[in-house]
Amino acid sequence: MNIHDVARAAGVSISTVSRAFSSPERLSPKTLEAVMKAAREADFVPNRAARGLVTGLTGNLGVVVPDITNPFFPPIIKGVTDYANAARQSVLLATTEENANREQHLVDHLLRQVDGLIVCSSLLADEALRRAAAKKPVVLINRTSEHVSSVVIDTAGGMRQALGHLRALGHTSFAFVSGPAESWSNAERGAALLDEAATLGMRMRTIGPFTAHYESGVQAGDELIFGSDTAAVVFDDQMALGVLSRLRNRGVRVPQDVSVIGCDDVLPVGLAQPALTTVAAAGGAAGTAAAEILLERVRSAQELPPVSVVQHSRLVIRDSTGVRPAPGRQASLDGDRAPARPSL
Amino acid sequence: MNIHDVARAAGVSISTVSRAFSSPERLSPKTLEAVMKAAREADFVPNRAARGLVTGLTGNLGVVVPDITNPFFPPIIKGVTDYANAARQSVLLATTEENANREQHLVDHLLRQVDGLIVCSSLLADEALRRAAAKKPVVLINRTSEHVSSVVIDTAGGMRQALGHLRALGHTSFAFVSGPAESWSNAERGAALLDEAATLGMRMRTIGPFTAHYESGVQAGDELIFGSDTAAVVFDDQMALGVLSRLRNRGVRVPQDVSVIGCDDVLPVGLAQPALTTVAAAGGAAGTAAAEILLERVRSAQELPPVSVVQHSRLVIRDSTGVRPAPGRQASLDGDRAPARPSL
DNA sequence: AAGCTTGTTGCAAAGGTTTGCACAACTCAG
DNA sequence: CTGAGTTGTGCAAACCTTTGCAACAAGCTT
Numbered sequence: 001m002n003i004h005d006v007a008r009a010a011g012v013s014i015s016t017v018s019r020a021f022s023s024p025e026r027l028s029p030k031t032l033e034a035v036m037k038a039a040r041e042a043d044f045v046p047n048r049a050a051r052g053l054v055t056g057l058t059g060n061l062g063v064v065v066p067d068i069t070n071p072f073f074p075p076i077i078k079g080v081t082d083y084a085n086a087a088r089q090s091v092l093l094a095t096t097e098e099n100a101n102r103e104q105h106l107v108d109h110l111l112r113q114v115d116g117l118i119v120c121s122s123l124l125a126d127e128a129l130r131r132a133a134a135k136k137p138v139v140l141i142n143r144t145s146e147h148v149s150s151v152v153i154d155t156a157g158g159m160r161q162a163l164g165h166l167r168a169l170g171h172t173s174f175a176f177v178s179g180p181a182e183s184w185s186n187a188e189r190g191a192a193l194l195d196e197a198a199t200l201g202m203r204m205r206t207i208g209p210f211t212a213h214y215e216s217g218v219q220a221g222d223e224l225i226f227g228s229d230t231a232a233v234v235f236d237d238q239m240a241l242g243v244l245s246r247l248r249n250r251g252v253r254v255p256q257d258v259s260v261i262g263c264d265d266v267l268p269v270g271l272a273q274p275a276l277t278t279v280a281a282a283g284g285a286a287g288t289a290a291a292e293i294l295l296e297r298v299r300s301a302q303e304l305p306p307v308s309v310v311q312h313s314r315l316v317i318r319d320s321t322g323v324r325p326a327p328g329r330q331a332s333l334d335g336d337r338a339p340a341r342p343s344l
Numbered sequence: 345m346n347i348h349d350v351a352r353a354a355g356v357s358i359s360t361v362s363r364a365f366s367s368p369e370r371l372s373p374k375t376l377e378a379v380m381k382a383a384r385e386a387d388f389v390p391n392r393a394a395r396g397l398v399t400g401l402t403g404n405l406g407v408v409v410p411d412i413t414n415p416f417f418p419p420i421i422k423g424v425t426d427y428a429n430a431a432r433q434s435v436l437l438a439t440t441e442e443n444a445n446r447e448q449h450l451v452d453h454l455l456r457q458v459d460g461l462i463v464c465s466s467l468l469a470d471e472a473l474r475r476a477a478a479k480k481p482v483v484l485i486n487r488t489s490e491h492v493s494s495v496v497i498d499t500a501g502g503m504r505q506a507l508g509h510l511r512a513l514g515h516t517s518f519a520f521v522s523g524p525a526e527s528w529s530n531a532e533r534g535a536a537l538l539d540e541a542a543t544l545g546m547r548m549r550t551i552g553p554f555t556a557h558y559e560s561g562v563q564a565g566d567e568l569i570f571g572s573d574t575a576a577v578v579f580d581d582q583m584a585l586g587v588l589s590r591l592r593n594r595g596v597r598v599p600q601d602v603s604v605i606g607c608d609d610v611l612p613v614g615l616a617q618p619a620l621t622t623v624a625a626a627g628g629a630a631g632t633a634a635a636e637i638l639l640e641r642v643r644s645a646q647e648l649p650p651v652s653v654v655q656h657s658r659l660v661i662r663d664s665t666g667v668r669p670a671p672g673r674q675a676s677l678d679g680d681r682a683p684a685r686p687s688l
Numbered sequence: 689a690a691g692c693t694t695g696t697t698g699c700a701a702a703g704g705t706t707t708g709c710a711c712a713a714c715t716c717a718g
Numbered sequence: 719c720t721g722a723g724t725t726g727t728g729c730a731a732a733c734c735t736t737t738g739c740a741a742c743a744a745g746c747t748t
Contacts, residue, residue: 002734013698018736028696048457049396050734053703058393059457060436068422074412081412081439090457092404093437095425113392113403113434214615241615271558271585273617346704357728362706372726394704397733693746699739706732715724 001044010038021046061294062092062114064106066121070212070238071266072283073120076141079287080118087295089115096123098211100182104128111136116294118287119143123182133306137297139290143184149297149306151289155185155263156192158279158313162233162261163196165277165315170324171202171231171259177220177243178208179235186235189263193233205229210239217242225250230258230324237262237269240276244320248273255322265316274319286311345388354382365390405638406436406458408450410465414556414582415610416627417464420485423631424462431639433459442524442555444468451476460638462631463487467526477650481641483634487528493641493650495633499529499607500536502623502657506577506605507540509621509659514668515546515575515603521564521587522552523579530579533607537577549573554583561586569594574602574668581606581613584620588664592617599666609660618663630655 007014012031019026020035027035038044052058061084065073081091092114096103100123107124111117116137122129126145132138133148140150166174176193179186190206197204207223210216217239224232224243234240240262247254254260254274262269265280289309297304351358356375363370364379371379382388396402405428409417425435436458440447444467451468455461460481466473470489476482477492484494510518520537523530534550541548551567554560561583568576568587578584584606591598598604598618606613609624633653641648 004734014735015698015700015737016696018734019697022736026696031696045456047397047734049393049402050703051736052393053391053397053705053734054736056703068412068418068425071415071418074415074418077437078412078439081437085438090436090454091438092434093421093425094429094434095422110434112389245615271589271616348704358705359707359728359730360726362704363727366706370726375726391704394733395706397704397735398706400733689748691747694744696741696743698741701738702736703734708731709729711726711728713724713726715722717722718720 001042002047003044006035006038006042006044009042010035018046022051057115057298058113059088060090060092060114061291061298062094062110062117064094064096064103064110064117064119066096066098066103066123068093068095072236072238072264072281075283076120076287076290079284079289080291083288083291084295087291089295098123098180100124107132116298118290118294121183121185137294139294139297141286141290144308147306149293149308151286151293151309151311152188153281153283153286153311153313155279155281155313156188158263158281158315159189159192159233160196161315162277162279163193163200163202165317165321166231166233166259166261167200167202169231169259169321172324173203173205173229174231174233175205175207175224175227175229177210177217177224177232177234177239178206179210179212179239181209183212183235189235207232208235210235212236212238214238214242214245217244218246221246221250224258225252231261231321232258233261233263235263237264237266237276237278240278240320241269241272244272244274244276254320257325259321259324261315261321270318272320277318277321278316279313280316281313282311345386346391347388350379350382350386350388353386354379362390366395401459401642402457403432404434404436404458405635405642406438406454406461408438408440408447408454408461408463410440410442410467412437412439416580416582416608416625419627420464420631420634423628423633424635427632427635428639431635433639440467442467444526448472455480460642462634462638465527465529481638483638483641485630485634488652491650493637493652495630495637495653495655496532497625497627497630497655497657499623499625499657500532502607502625502659503533503536503577504540505659506621506623507537507544507546509661509665510575510577510603510605511544511546513575513603513665516668517547517549517573518575518577519549519551519568519571519573521554521561521568521576521578521583522550523554523556523583525553527556527579533579551576552579554579556580556582558582558586558589561588562590565590565594568602569596575605575665576602577605577607579607581608581610581620581622584622584664585613585616588616588618588620598664601669603665603668605659605665614662616664621662621665622660623657624660625657626655 003014003017007017017035024032063080084091094106103123118139120141122143129145130147138148142152144150207220221243262276262278265278269276269278347358347361351361361379368376407424428435438450447467462483464485466487473489474491482492484492486496488494551564565587606620606622609622613620613622
C-alpha cells in the first residue's frame with residue numbers, strides 16, 4: 001500500500017499524494033479531499049523510512065539521561081515526551097548509567113537516528129558537546145556549555161535560599177554533602193553554597209564526593225555524625241534520604257540535633273520521616289522547555305543561535321530543618337532515644 | 345559519505361560494502377578488513393533510513409507505559425533499554441496517561457516506526473491487542489491476552505502470601521483498597537485475594553476503585569478508618585503510602601491499630617515510616633525478559649508462537665504489619681497519640 | 689487581446705541501501 | 719586434466735518518498 005496505489009485510486013499523480021501529506025495547503029481543497037479519501041480507504045500512511053531517506057529527517061527526538069531509575073528524571077522525560085508527541089515527534093530514550101564513555105558513545109550513536117537531542121546532566125567535555133551540536137540540534141538540561149542551547153534548573157539559587165533559611169534558624173556552620181565530582185550541577189551547587197556561606201558568614205565543610213544514591217547518603221550520614229555541624233545541605237534528595245535514615249538509626253534526631261536539606265523535591269521526599277526540607281526543581285517544565293527549544297531548531301531552516309533558559313527553583317520548607325541546637329549535641333547519641341541499630 | 349564512496353576507496357563494489365556491514369561472515373577476511381578500514385577512514389556508518397527502506401526494519405523497539413512518573417515503571421523501562429541497547433536496538437518511549445484511547449492511538453502510531461512493541465499494563469481490549477500483534481511482534485507486560493506474548497509479574501501469588509502473613513498475625517478480616525477498575529493487574533490481585541481469603545476463612549471488604557496515586561491512598565485511608573478492618577491490602581505502593589500518611593495524620597497507628605500491605609516494592613517504600621510491608625515485583629527482570637522475547641520474534645524469519653512467562657514476586661515483610669489488635673481499636677483515634685492534624 | 693500572475697498539478701531524478709541472481713575463481717576428487 | 723562443488727564478488731533492480739522544474743489553466747492588468 002504505497003503512494004502509487006493511492007495516486008491511482010484518486011486519479012492524480014504521486015506528487016499530488018505526497019503533497020497532500022507534506023504540504024496540504026498547496027493543493028486545491030477539492031483534490032486534497034479526494035486524495036485523503038483514497039488514502040483513508042486504502043489505510044495509507046506515508047512510509048517513514050522513504051520519507052526520511054529524502055528529507056534526512058527521522059521524526060524522532062532523542063533523550064539521554066543518566067539513570068531513569070533516579071526519580072529526578074522521569075518528570076523531565078515526561079515533559080519532553082508530552083511536548084514532542086503533541087508535535088508528532090517520537091522520543092528515543094537512552095541511559096548513560098552515569099558513565100561518560102557510554103554517554104559519548106550513546107550521543108554519537110543516537111545522533112544519527114534523531115533530528116535533535118536532549119541531554120540531561122551531561123558528563124561530556126564542552127568540546128564533545130560542541131561537536132555533537134554541530135551535527136544536529138542539541139539541548140542540554142542542567143548543564144551549560146558555550147555554543148549549545150540549555151535549560152538549567154537554577155538549584156544554585158535555591159541553595160542560597162536554603163542557606164538563608166539555615167542562617168535564620170541560627171546555624172553558623174554546615175556540611176555540604178557533595179554529589180559526583182564530574183557533575184556540573186554539583187559544582188554549581190557547591191559554588192553557590194560556598195559563595196553564599198561567605199556572604200552570610202557561615203562555615204562550610206564539604207563531605208564527599210559521593211555517587212548520587214541512597215546508599216551514599218547512608219555513608220555520608222556517618223561522616224556527618226563524626227563532625228560537629230548542626231546542619232547539612234545534601235546534593236540531592238536521594239542522598240538526603242539516606243542521610244536521614246542513617247541519622248535516625250544512629251539516634252541523631254532531625255531536626256533537633258541536625259537540620260538536613262535536600263535538593264530536587266522528588267517523589268517520596270515529602271513522605272519521609274521527617275518530611276524533608278528541600279530545593280524544589282520543576283523537572284517537567286524544564287523538559288517541556290527543552291523540547292520546545294529543540295523542536296524550534298529542528299524545524300528551522302537556518303541555524304538558530306543557542307539559547308539558555310533557566311527554570312527557577314524554590315525552597316520547600318518541611319520538617320527536617322529546625323533551630324540550631326545548643327552546643328554539645330553529641331549527648332543525644334547516647335540520649336533518650338537509643339539507636340535502632342548498634343553503631344558501627 | 346555513502347556506500348559508494350567507501351566502495352571506491354576500498355576498490356570493491358557497493359554490494360561488498362553493504363555485506364561488510366550486514367553479513368560480514370560472507371566476505372573473505374581480506375576484503376572485509378579492507379572495507380572496514382576504508383569505512384573507518386571515511387567515518388562511514390550505514391544510513392538507517394535507506395536500510396529501513398529496503399529491509400522494512402527500523403532498529404527500534406517501542407515501549408508504552410501508562411505513566412513514567414509512577415516509580416513502578418522506570419525499572420521495567422531500564423530492563424528493556426539495557427537489553428535492547430546491548431542488541432543494538434534503540435528504544436522509543438511513549439506514555440498513555442492511563443487513557444485507553446490514547447493508548448490505542450499510540451500503539452497504532454508507534455507500530456509503524458518500530459520493529460516490535462512492549463506494552464505495559466495495557467488497557468486495550470483483547471481484540472485490539474490481537475490486531476496489533478498481527479502487524480508486528482508485541483509483548484505485553486502485566487497483562488495477558490490470548491495470541492499475544494506476555495510476561496506478567498505474579499503479584500497475585502505475592503498477594504496470597506500477604507494474606508497468609510496477615511492470617512498468621514491473627515487478622516480475620518481485611519480491606520482490599522482497589523486500584524483502577526480497568527486495570528488487569530487490579531483484577532488479578534482482587535481475584536487472588538478473594539480466593540485466598542475464602543481458603544483462609546477471612547472476610548474481605550473492597551474499597552474503591554481508585555486511580556493509582558498517592559492522593560487516592562489518602563482518600564482510601566479515610567474510608568479505611570471508617571470501617572472496622574484491622575488490615576488493608578492496597579493495590580500498589582503509591583496508594584499504600586497515601587494510606588499510611590492519612591492514617592498517621594488521623595492518629596491511627598500502623599501496625600498497632602491497622603496493618604497495611606502494599607504492592608510493587610518501589611523506591612521509597614522501605615523508607616516510609618513505618619517501612620512498608622509489600623509484595624516485591626522484579627520490574628527490571630520483567631523488562632529484560634520482555635525485551636528478550638520481543639527481539640527473538642523480531643529477528644526470527646517465521647512467526648513464533650506467543651509465549652507467556654511469569655516473574656514471581658515475594659512478600660517483603662517490614663514494619664507496617666503486626667498482630668491483630670484487640671477488638672475496639674477505635675479508642676486509639678482519641679488515644680494517647682493525638683492526630684497531627686485535626687480530623688476532617 | 690496580449691502579456692503577466694498566481695495557483696495547481698505532473699514529471700522525473702534523487703536519496704542510500706539490500707539482495708537475488710549470475711559469474712568467476714578456486715578447491716578437490718576421480 | 720576434467721567436472722562438480724564452494725566461496726567470494728559484482729550487477730542491477732527494488733524499496734517509497736520528496737521536490738525542483740516545467741507545464742498549464744485561469745484570472746487580471748493594461
